[in-house]
Amino acid sequence: MINKHIKYSVDSEGIAVVTWDVADSPVNIMNESTMAEFFLTINQAITDDAVKGIVIASAKKDFIAGGDLKWFLNYDKSKKECFDMLMQTNTYLRKMETCGKPVVAAINGLALGGGCEIALACHHRIMSTHSKSYIGLVECSVGLFPGAGGTQRFLRMLGPQKTIQYITQSKKLTAEQALKDGLVDEICNPEDDIVMLAKDWIRTKGTSMQPWDNKKFKVPGTPMGVGQISGVTEFFSVSNAMAYKTTHGNLPHIKNVLSAIYYGAACHIDKALEVEASYFVDTLFSKETKNIIRASFIFINDAARGKSKPKGYDRVSFKKIGVIGAGMMGAGIAYVNAKAGIDVVLKDVSVAKAESGKDYIKIQEQKKLQNGYTTEDKIDALLQKVKTSASNTDLASCDLIIEAVFENEKLKNTITVETEKVINETVIYASNTSTIPITQLAKSSSRPDKFIGLHFFSPVEKMRLVEVIVGKETCEKTLAAAMDYVIAIGKVPIIVNDGRGFFTSRVFGKFINEGITMLTEGVPPAVIENVARKIGMPVGPLAISDEINLKLMLAIMSEDSNLTPHEINLRQTLVTIIETHGRTGKKEGRGLYDYPKGEKKSIWKEWSKIYPPQASYDEEEVGKRLLFAMVIDAYKCLDSGVLQEPKDADVGSILGLGFPIHTGGVMSYIDYVGAKEFALYSAELESKYGARFKMPESLKERIKNAGNNRVFYEN
Missing domain, CATH: 3.90.226.10 (2-enoyl-CoA Hydratase; Chain A, domain 1)
Incomplete structure (x- = not known):
């Protein structure tokens, strides 16, 4: 033999x-x-x-x-x-x-x-x-x-x-x-x-x-x-x-x-x-198992290995990076870099603020120590990889810069100009913005070909996805090196072309918007939240709205000049909730939920007086509205070139949005429901709730051409 x-x-x-x-x-x-x-x-x-x-x-x-x-x-x-x-x-x-x-x-x-x-x-x-x-x-x-x-x-x-x-x-x-x-x-x-x-x-x-x-x-x-x-x-x-x-x-x-x-x-x-x-x-x-294997083993593993990296570029390694902004995001980014063996300069407006970011790392490691997953020596060695600073000059020796301050375009532009004065002209400059277009931010840069977006997700040490955002002038060499970096720190990159909200923030916004819209229509808030979890989402749209903060959501919408009629109405709803009812979010203890100290959060009881409950509601329709809102907008991202491939949408939605993995992701969801059934239900939702549920003509054509086959993948 x-x-x-x-x-x-x-x-x-x-x-x-x-x-x-x-x-x-x-x-x-x-x-x-x-x-x-x-x-x-x-x-x-x-x-x-x-x-x-x-x-x-x-x-x-x-x-x-x-x-x-x-x-x-x-x-x-x-x-x-x-x-x-x-x-x-x-x-x-x-x-x-x-x-x-x-x-x-x-x-x-x-x-x-x-x-x-x-x-x-x-x-x-x-x-x-x-x-x-x-x-x-x-x-x-x-x-x-x-x-x-x-x-x-x-x-x-x-x-x-x-x-x-x-x-x-x-x-x-x-x-x-x-x-x-x-x-x-x-x-x-x-x-x-x-x-x-x-x-x-x-x-x-x-x-x-x-x-x-x-x-x-x-x-x-x-x-x-x-x-x-x-x-x-x-x-x-x-x-x-x-x-x-x-x-x-x-x-x-x-x-x-x-x-x-x-x-x-x-x-x-x-x-x-x-x-x-x-x-x-x-x-x-079962179709669920096929979806999970395809998404988790094939698509996510391919992304984690950098299959989408531009061809013809040698692998680039990074020895020291600079992180500007030591809040939770910046501290988390510093943390994962140190864990990957990369030296970090963690900079903020003062050393004290930078040290608070380093303390965040220590706290996370102390939790592991208590459970027996690390040692004091390992913690000390890890913390030594992070140098805190309030000076731009300490960034001069870094071979990658990641700006992670809060979403304020003027502040980000100022930091870009000041930082580029001290770093080498070959150094890549990345912004961790979640909504502001990279092309817009790159206008303040003297080297826009080296400017790119790296959108991490919170908490950084737990969330695997990173959106690599390509601006109009970002060169392919910069993109290839950025992909190498994301893979080196153990994250999963997807390439996203520029646009407000990019992919994940934009699509997740549709989930949140639909939840708040249903609240105003009189769908009981507990039903909205429970159905969201029942369909496989990890958190309901109302709870996540409080986490993000209603004032921040309003500020982001107010900066967008391309709102749809539905979004304009929603913006006014947020104004009313914030200004009339004084509800802003979890941080203030008063949002769509109440957050009494030392007690479990609960949905604010007064919503039923402000938005009288519907006499009846269809739980299946509630779930479909939440998911279809995301799926249709995700397809628009693909159709307009924000995303390169359907599998990027599936990977991004599962890892970044918590989209139900048993469906295979936002694009696979169409086949999970059944392409013809999806088209019929979409038309029904459009007739009842408006244009946001209207399928693009190209999607209708895809479904028509697929016949009884899958729309996006053979298996």
């Missing part, structure tokens, strides 16, 4: 080593060809009487990184064929478990998803303590769940509580954590010969029976024997209720994994594997 992906050898003592080494790939991934070869090789070891034990190892820096998600995304066979494939996988893994020969997993680096499942089917697991070694079932992070026995073996090793927690949260465990939980049996230092340790265990202690094949086996932490679920039904019911509260039923993979664990717990392992496979098939064939 010629092995392309799996190497095989047997030593003089009869110990076979099955080594994963997938050709033409930096990591070991599981797909049809690699799994077929692996099982043929395992079968060879099992059926060879001369083989006394088996070690499964890796020739790469990681054990097995998991399944090939592109394979799953493009899976074009029937549900029955998919189920049969999973059961064949289970048959081979069960044969490995029950072959009578000890099998050891020698885990170096990552053992995630399917790689973890192969390890779980071994009789003994040894794991390296290398800093990049993790084990876990992480499929839920991409809309799937374990389909090769992971749910059932986790359950029988960890008990129901940790199994549900670890799988639904896609938890990755270090070697030490895995040893403590019993997922691995032994750990070793990175420099140890892990294959030799595995062979030693086979020679001296090797056993060949899994605990769950013992007739007296009970699931840990429960009174359960095979065929019994009494005593844990209540726990599963609570877990199911909590999951629904979080997902609102939008994520079938969460519902299905809980069902697989619950019903599998009542069976012998062999029947339990069938249960898991059945629920996995239902999940894989």
